[in-house]
Amino acid sequence: MHLLIIIATLIITLVFMFLTYLLFRNYFYSIIFxxxxxxxxFFISALFGSGMSLYLFSESGISLLNHYYETNHLGLGIGVxxxxxxxxxxxxxxxxxxxxxxxxxxxxxxxxxxxxxGNLLIAGIQSITFLIFIFLLSGxxxxxxxxxxx
Amino acid sequence: MKEFLNILLLLILGIVYIxxxxxxxxxxxxxxxxxxxxxxxxxxxxxxGSAGVILIxxxxxxxxxxxxxxxxxxxxxxxxxxxxxxxxxxxxxxxQFHLSFFLVSLLSKENEKIQLNNNNIEIALxxxxxxxxxxxxxxxxxxxxxxxFIPYPELPF
Numbered sequence: 533m534h535l536l537i538i539i540a541t542l543i544i545t546l547v548f549m550f551l552t553y554l555l556f557r558n559y560f561y562s563i564i565f566x567x568x569x570x571x572x573x574f575f576i577s578a579l580f581g582s583g584m585s586l587y588l589f590s591e592s593g594i595s596l597l598n599h600y601y602e603t604n605h606l607g608l609g610i611g612v613x614x615x616x617x618x619x620x621x622x623x624x625x626x627x628x629x630x631x632x633x634x635x636x637x638x639x640x641x642x643x644x645x646x647x648x649x650g651n652l653l654i655a656g657i658q659s660i661t662f663l664i665f666i667f668l669l670s671g672x673x674x675x676x677x678x679x680x681x682x
Numbered sequence: 683m684k685e686f687l688n689i690l691l692l693l694i695l696g697i698v699y700i701x702x703x704x705x706x707x708x709x710x711x712x713x714x715x716x717x718x719x720x721x722x723x724x725x726x727x728x729x730x731g732s733a734g735v736i737l738i739x740x741x742x743x744x745x746x747x748x749x750x751x752x753x754x755x756x757x758x759x760x761x762x763x764x765x766x767x768x769x770x771x772x773x774x775x776x777x778q779f780h781l782s783f784f785l786v787s788l789l790s791k792e793n794e795k796i797q798l799n800n801n802n803i804e805i806a807l808x809x810x811x812x813x814x815x816x817x818x819x820x821x822x823x824x825x826x827x828x829x830x831f832i833p834y835p836e837l838p839f
Contacts, residue, residue: 630693638701653718656727661700664734668696668741669689675745676685 537597540610544617545586552582552624564648570655571647577659581666582624588670589620592678616677623673624666631662684752688745691761695768696737703733703775714795721798721806728810732817733775739821740771743828750832767828774824775817782813 556578560571567575593613600609635643635658646654707729715722744767751760786809787794797805 630697634697634701638704653723653726656723657704657730660727660730660734664700664731664737665693665696667734667738669692671742672685672689672692672745676689679685 534601536606537594537601540613541590541594541597544614545590548586548617548621549579549583551621553579555625556582556628563644568648568650570650570652573652573655574647574658574662577662578628581627581663582621584663585620585624585666585670585673586617589616589674589677592674593617596681612681616681619673619677623669627665627669628662631658631665634661684749687752688748691748691764692741692744695764699737699768699772700730700734703772704730706776707779715799719798719801721801721803724803724806725798725809728806728813729779731810732778732813733772735814735817736771736775736778736821736824737768739817739825740767740828743767743825743832746829747832750834763832766831770828771824774820778816778820779813782809782816786812 556575560567560575564571593616596616597606597609597613600606600612632643635654639654639657641654643654643658707726711718711722711726744764747763747767748760751757751763783794786805789808789812790797790805792805794805794809
């Protein structure tokens with residue numbers, strides 16, 4: 533039965549990463565196609581940051597799945613896990629948009645144009661800011677998700 | 683509710699922290715170099731990254747303090763302590779950035795400002811790595827120090 537939990541988390545993670553990839557790909561392709569080094573750096577950081585937020589959630593999420601499995605409510609457990617993953621997905625989008633907004637405020641430059649020109653400084657700042665916010669807010673977000681589940 | 687407020691507060695203060703730190707570092711680097719080259723960009727990004735590491739470390743204590751005071755019904759103190767820890771982390775990050783210039787000049791025995799102007803990537807990377815390692819090492823100790831300010835109730839054993 534533990535194999536079922538592994539398969540469920542594997543499928544959920546794959547779907548999560550694929551949807552994240554599609555979402556960010558559309559954003560970056562709207563800036564420039566094919567991608568240049570600056571947009572690639574930011575794209576990879578965005579994917580990595582999103583994966584990290586899912587990873588941080590899944591530590592608690594898998595414990596939850598185990599708990600529901602032991603109480604013979606695996607279906608409910610998967611449903612709750614999916615809700616948590618969905619909140620993580622929305623959280624990533626909010627943080628991504630916030631990062632872009634912060635840099636618009638602080639740099640006073642058109643970030644789309646700068647990324648299209650291959651400005652590594654803008655790409656680096658965006659990537660680092662995104663990762664900082666992911667690691668800063670993931671812990672409190674997971675506490676919030678767990679409290680909502682309780 | 684308290685978790686949501688905590689996230690909101692961390693988000694707002696995090697934005698202020700990063701924007702202000704970026705501005706201060708940017709103006710400092712603009713003073714020491716004539717034009718932005720790859721070495722300066724590498725150092726600039728490392729400085730922001732190291733400040734981020736300090737912020738992430740201290741945020742765990744900030745969350746604990748916020749929830750502790752919020753549950754005690756003292757919202758003023760919960761916001762005050764959060765702001766106090768943020769300011770402390772910001773000041774430390776800036777001090778560490780300036781101190782690292784001294785450390786790197788000791789390591790390399792060269793005038794770093796001239797080397798950065800000459801686009802010496804190696805020295806910028808060494809400086810960036812020193813900054814980030816310092817943050818990873820000092821961050822947990824700084825968090826422990828910060829937690830000593832929170833008046834937790836003493837356990838009877």
